[in-house]
Amino acid sequence: MTSDSPAIQDLAHAEGICYGCGPAHPTGLHIKSHWHEDGVHVVARFTPSDEFVGWPGLLYGGLLAMLVDCHSNWTAMAYHYRAQGRAPGTLPAIHCVTAHLGLDYVKPTPLGRALTLTARVEGEVARKTRVLCEVHAGDVLTARGDSIFVQVDVDKLGSAAQA
Numbered sequence: 001m002t003s004d005s006p007a008i009q010d011l012a013h014a015e016g017i018c019y020g021c022g023p024a025h026p027t028g029l030h031i032k033s034h035w036h037e038d039g040v041h042v043v044a045r046f047t048p049s050d051e052f053v054g055w056p057g058l059l060y061g062g063l064l065a066m067l068v069d070c071h072s073n074w075t076a077m078a079y080h081y082r083a084q085g086r087a088p089g090t091l092p093a094i095h096c097v098t099a100h101l102g103l104d105y106v107k108p109t110p111l112g113r114a115l116t117l118t119a120r121v122e123g124e125v126a127r128k129t130r131v132l133c134e135v136h137a138g139d140v141l142t143a144r145g146d147s148i149f150v151q152v153d154v155d156k157l158g159s160a161a162q163a
């Protein structure tokens with residue numbers, strides 16, 4: 001897939017309202033993830049605007065965490081669809097949530113430059129999926145994610161939130 005083709009989020013959950021990746025969020029980040037042609041990695045590109053400043057010229061680390069979180073989660077969900085031999089958007093829908101977000105800030109991340117997030121599933125996959133994610137600004141590795149996502153029944157998740 002290329003970034004010209006529909007993103008995994010648009011195929012799987014066009015009505016999603018997540019601030020980071022929901023296509024239907026009015027003011028969210030609208031992170032878009034695509035399979036790399038190698039069939040292993042999932043890639044997203046994002047250029048942070050000046051409003052996400054942490055230090056003059058540098059990106060606020062919390063924003064970086066949002067990018068890695070959402071993109072890694074979509075890598076896990078895309079992997080599950082593919083492992084079942086079906087396309088994102090086919091039913092039953094697959095939902096994962098973040099159980100653990102791990103992030104190493106390796107180098108300062110600049111504002112106003114395109115960032116590339118490259119993620120892949122690591123190890124054995126069941127309900128729990130480990131996803132590794134690298135963030136590059138140009139050739140520079142600025143952050144490294146190592147996170148766990150767990151497949152859930154979102155109906156039960158909603159009732160847990162109301163309890």
Ligand SMILES: CCCCCCCC(=O)SCCNC(=O)CCNC(=O)[C@H](O)C(C)(C)COP(=O)(O)OP(=O)(O)OC[C@H]1O[C@@H](n2cnc3c(N)ncnc32)[C@H](O)[C@@H]1OP(=O)(O)O
Pocket residue numbers: 013016018073094095096097098099100126127128148150152
């Ligand atoms: C299209 C839809 C998009 C959805 C976007 C959602 C965006 C989000 O990520 S939501 C916001 C952040 N995340 C959350 O709010 C999740 C809150 N946490 C939870 O609901 C629960 O702790 C949950 C679902 C992650 C796990 O609970 P539960 O369902 O009881 O599963 P549980 O049996 O404890 O764990 C399942 C596996 O994950 C592992 N695990 C659970 N938590 C962690 C953790 N923090 N670190 C490492 N591993 C963990 C367990 O060890 C277990 O592993 P194994 O299968 O090898 O034994």
